[in-house]
Amino acid sequence: MIESWRWYGPYDKITLPEIAQTGATGIVHALHEVPYGAVWTQEAIAARKAEITGAGFDWTVTESLPIHEAIKRGDGDLSALFANYRQSMANLAANGVNTVCYNFMPLLDWTRTDLAAPVARGGTCLRFEQARMAAFEIHMLERDGAEDDYSPEVRNKAAAWFQRSSEADRDALLHAIMSGLPGAFDRYDVAGLRSALAAYDGIDRDSLRANYKRFLQEVIPAAEDLGMVFCVHPDDPPRDILGLPRIVSNGDDIGWILSAVDSPANGLTLCSGSLGANPANDVPAIAERFADRIRFAHLRNVRKDADGSFEEAAHLDGDTDMVALIRVLVTEEARRRADGEDFAQIPIRPDHGHELLSDPERGSVVGYPLIGRLRGLAELRGVTRALEQVHNHG
Structure with missing residues (x-):
């Protein structure tokens, strides 16, 4: 190889x-x-x-x-x-x-929803947290029908995270979700992502x-x-x-x-x-x-x-x-x-x-x-x- x-x-x-x-x-x-x-x-x-x-x-x-x-x-x-x-x-x-x-x-x-999740023996990793993705889709993006894509348990966790989150937490979540786009191309804000969708x-x-x-x-x-x-x-x-x-x-x-x-x-x-x-x-x-x-x-x-x-x-x-x-x-x-x-x-x-x-x-x-x-x-x-x-x- x-x-x-x-x-x-x-x-x-x-x-x-x-x-x-x-x-x-x-x-x-x-x-x-x-x-x-x-x-x-x-x-x-x-x-x-x-x-x-x-x-x-x-x-x-x-x-x-x-x-x-x-x-x-x-x-x-x-x-x-x-x-x-x-x-x-x-x-x-x-x-x-x-x-x-x-x-x-x-x-x-x-x-991903987290760019620096802790690893057990030190260091960090990329993570996709279902509840945070649900919080983004349901409460930040407010996408029609998003609730149907998640279980009641995940929706409850998403609501709890959103209620206790700060503006900085939400900005960090948006940044993480946008970070998979390579190179010099545009990252979306919430309004821009709604328009693109x-x-x-x-x-x-x-x-x-x-x-x-x-x-x-x-x-x-x-x-x-x-x-x-x-x-x-x-x-x-x-x-x-x-x-x-x-x-x-x-x-x-x-x-x-x-x-x-x-x-x-x-x-x-x-x-x-x-x-x-x-x-x-x-x-x-x-x-x-x-x-x-x-x-x-x-x-x-x-x-x-x-x-x-x-x-x-x-x-x-x-x-x-x-x-x-x-x-x-x-x-x-x-x-x-x-x-x-x-x-x-x-x-x-x-x-x-x-x-x-x-x-x-x-x-x-x-x-x-x-x-x-x-x-x-x-x-x-x-x-x-x-x-x-x-x-x-x-």
């Missing part, structure tokens, strides 16, 4: 020379400064690639080449947006960057699927022609949120996507943390089911609570059997090598991570600390090397 590291370029307090000391050889990157829908120029891509290769890395995966919200909603004439998207693809391919991770989550990317009125699961299928039909043939692979990232959390449908949350969703345009270029980013937040998902089993279409893997772990809350666990300590999952990836890589397939090696990266030791002082991109991810990568590397030895030598 290709050990990789997500790097945010000019937005990142972690430098490429520091990343080199982690042992990672691949960089996962995107031009976050480019507005959604605009073309990534060959010149901008080449300049960033030169910076990455000059530091001794390969630009292994683009994460993400973002999809404009108008495409997700199916708004009007989308021909210019699709043309721009395909041009960005061509410009990436011309620079030898051939794997694209993306998501089809409406409006928000990953969502209104643009999705009438978009249900079936219509979002139809818009997604159109996206695949527009870009996967181009990916085939360019020798690229696309890999969809699962929803995080893997459930409807803010009244918006989420359609990449379980094995059946993934099966639908991969069959909607059945092509080796239409693949999966296996994110063990996103899928692992749904109690119904057996992550190693999902990986085994779609092993031949996994083009990239985010390896992290979560620990779930009965009410739907969850938090980031240490990479080997959460609810997902990480050893079993990595065994699936090791076995699949061996099969690809034996069959002489392209894209035989699977890029992996330690996803998220606890903030440990001096991490809080650095002010890194939320969820992407240096020491916490270094610990995760070291643990994942050890498991991988051991399983490769077993696989190669019986």
Whole structure:
């Protein structure tokens, strides 16, 4: 596997020379400064690639080449947006960057309610607290129908939190929920989020699927022609949120996507943390089911609570059997090598991570600390090397 590291370029307090000391050889990157829908120029891509290769890395995966919200909603004439998207693809391919991770989550990317929940032996983690999300939706956003999405127990906890919360507490909650949006793009205030949600009125699961299928039909043939692979990232959390449908949350969703345009270029980013937040998902089993279409893997772990809350666990300590999952990836890589397939090696990266030791002082991109991810990568590397030895030598 290709050990990789997500790097945010000019937005990142972690430098490429520091990343080199982690042992990672691949960089996962995107031009976050480019507005959604605009073309990534060959010149901008080449300049960033030169910076990455000059530091001794390969630009292994683009994460993400973002999809404009108008495409997700199916708004009007989308021909210019699709043309721009395909041009960005061509410009990436011309620079030898051939794997694209993306998501089809409406409006928000990953969502958490607490950016610094305490961890038992020190450090902090990202957490999704069901009652706080309910407090936000019911009492701050005042979304119609939000009460129906939560149990009476959670609604009671939400009301109690809201009544005792200060304005600073509510601001912190809004900041946490907005923090999953990458790069330089706008964060919403409550009124702005209401307005953005209104643009999705009438978009249900079936219509979002139809818009997604159109996206695949527009870009996967181009990916085939360019020798690229696309890999969809699962929803995080893997459930409807803010009244918006989420359609990449379980094995059946993934099966639908991969069959909607059945092509080796239409693949999966296996994110063990996103899928692992749904109690119904057996992550190693999902990986085994779609092993031949996994083009990239985010390896992290979560620990779930009965009410739907969850938090980031240490990479080997959460609810997902990480050893079993990595065994699936090791076995699949061996099969690809034996069959002489392209894209035989699977890029992996330690996803998220606890903030440990001096991490809080650095002010890194939320969820992407240096020491916490270094610990995760070291643990994942050890498991991988051991399983490769077993696989190669019986």
